[in-house]
Amino acid sequence: MIVAEPKPVKEILDMVRDLRKILIVGCKGCVTVCNVGGTKEVAILASTLRIAAKKNGKEIEVGEHTLERQCDPEYIDEIRDFVADYDAVISIACGVGPQFLSERYPEIRVFPGVNTKFMGGAIEHGIWSERCAGCGTCVVHYFGGLCPIARCSKSLLNGPCGGSNNGKCEISKEVDCIWDIIVRKMMEQGRLDELLEFKPPKSWMTARDGGPRMMTREELVK
Amino acid sequence: MNDFKPQIIAFCCSNCASAAAGVADGMKKAMPGNVKIIQVPCTGRIEVLHLLKPFEEGADGVYVAGCQQDSCQYVTGITKAAKRVAHVKKILEELEIEPDRIELFNLSAGKGQEFVEVAHTMTGRINELGPVMS
Numbered sequence: 097m098i099v100a101e102p103k104p105v106k107e108i109l110d111m112v113r114d115l116r117k118i119l120i121v122g123c124k125g126c127v128t129v130c131n132v133g134g135t136k137e138v139a140i141l142a143s144t145l146r147i148a149a150k151k152n153g154k155e156i157e158v159g160e161h162t163l164e165r166q167c168d169p170e171y172i173d174e175i176r177d178f179v180a181d182y183d184a185v186i187s188i189a190c191g192v193g194p195q196f197l198s199e200r201y202p203e204i205r206v207f208p209g210v211n212t213k214f215m216g217g218a219i220e221h222g223i224w225s226e227r228c229a230g231c232g233t234c235v236v237h238y239f240g241g242l243c244p245i246a247r248c249s250k251s252l253l254n255g256p257c258g259g260s261n262n263g264k265c266e267i268s269k270e271v272d273c274i275w276d277i278i279v280r281k282m283m284e285q286g287r288l289d290e291l292l293e294f295k296p297p298k299s300w301m302t303a304r305d306g307g308p309r310m311m312t313r314e315e316l317v318k
Numbered sequence: 319m320n321d322f323k324p325q326i327i328a329f330c331c332s333n334c335a336s337a338a339a340g341v342a343d344g345m346k347k348a349m350p351g352n353v354k355i356i357q358v359p360c361t362g363r364i365e366v367l368h369l370l371k372p373f374e375e376g377a378d379g380v381y382v383a384g385c386q387q388d389s390c391q392y393v394t395g396i397t398k399a400a401k402r403v404a405h406v407k408k409i410l411e412e413l414e415i416e417p418d419r420i421e422l423f424n425l426s427a428g429k430g431q432e433f434v435e436v437a438h439t440m441t442g443r444i445n446e447l448g449p450v451m452s
Contacts, residue, residue, distance in 0.1 A: 105412035109413075140370060143371060144370060144413065151451055
């Protein structure tokens with residue numbers, strides 16, 4: 097999933113301090129799963145803004161709506177009949193959401209209510225860890241099913257480096273050295289020699305280095 | 319003359335705090351009239367939104383009265399409640415509202431006297447802080 101965290105309340109209050117009618121829009125996708133942008137979090141942010149207004153003696157109206165997804169136009173359309181009633185929208189979807197809303201409703205001011213962090217998963221309830229860097233050409237099968245691009249601090253494809261110490265990365269004792277894990281796993285599977293096989297340099301054209309990315313699948317295009 | 323009458327919402331665990339309320343009643347201990355009690359099956363069920371809503375609706379203080387940390391009926395209910403109270407304290411701080419307006423108290427079924435004292439403690443505290451609205 098795409099993992100995000102709430103923006104500090106003060107930052108959000110600064111964004112909307114002069115606005116009176118605000119619509120908070122959540123998303124039932126990834127940000128609901130990581131407890132940052134679903135229906136519940138929409139209600140919490142709305143309540144927080146109302147309390148702030150009450151404390152400062154201001155009148156505000158805060159609307160609440162959660163879309164099935166903010167990364168598909170048909171769901172974005174769902175708010176078309178009432179979005180213009182508001183001075184601004186706060187999207188608490190990942191970074192895709194505020195942009196899709198801004199593109200669909202160019203006359204409306206849209207603010208992000210969360211900071212999008214990474215693509216990852218929940219290693220336990222309340223703790224998420226990065227797993228994918230979206231490089232565009234997956235090579236985890238070369239590395240025991242583990243991604244050194246996302247999980248090595250240097251994204252090394254020929255690790256471990258000299259900073260690996262007792263299974264931890266030199267940047268922090270909290271960070272596992274993924275190359276330590278890869279090597280151990282390959283040894284356990286009796287495949288260590290595969291790491292010595294020559295591989296041509298990875299093309300980064302499919303990653304962000306190739307500029308903003310698009311993808312078209314002709315069999316799906318109407 | 320200060321005519322401020324604080325409105326306080328108390329979320330009380332039905333296993334310990336509410337039983338303590340019964341004991342207090344038997345002891346003829348009077349609760350302050352400004353404390354409204356909401357009984358919950360377990361304090362672990364209280365969400366952040368439940369704790370914020372009273373402030374939104376005009377309450378001046380909120381507290382959670384639940385089990386002792388080591389004797390929660392549902393094992394981790396009071397631990398979850400403590401984390402959520404701590405989270406709401408942070409939100410209040412960010413809103414420049416005194417975090418002391420929300421608190422968690424650990425009670426047990428026999429502590430009728432303490433149940434009433436907690437209500438008076440919060441009433442006294444909120445009286446000193448005054449209303450939320452500036």
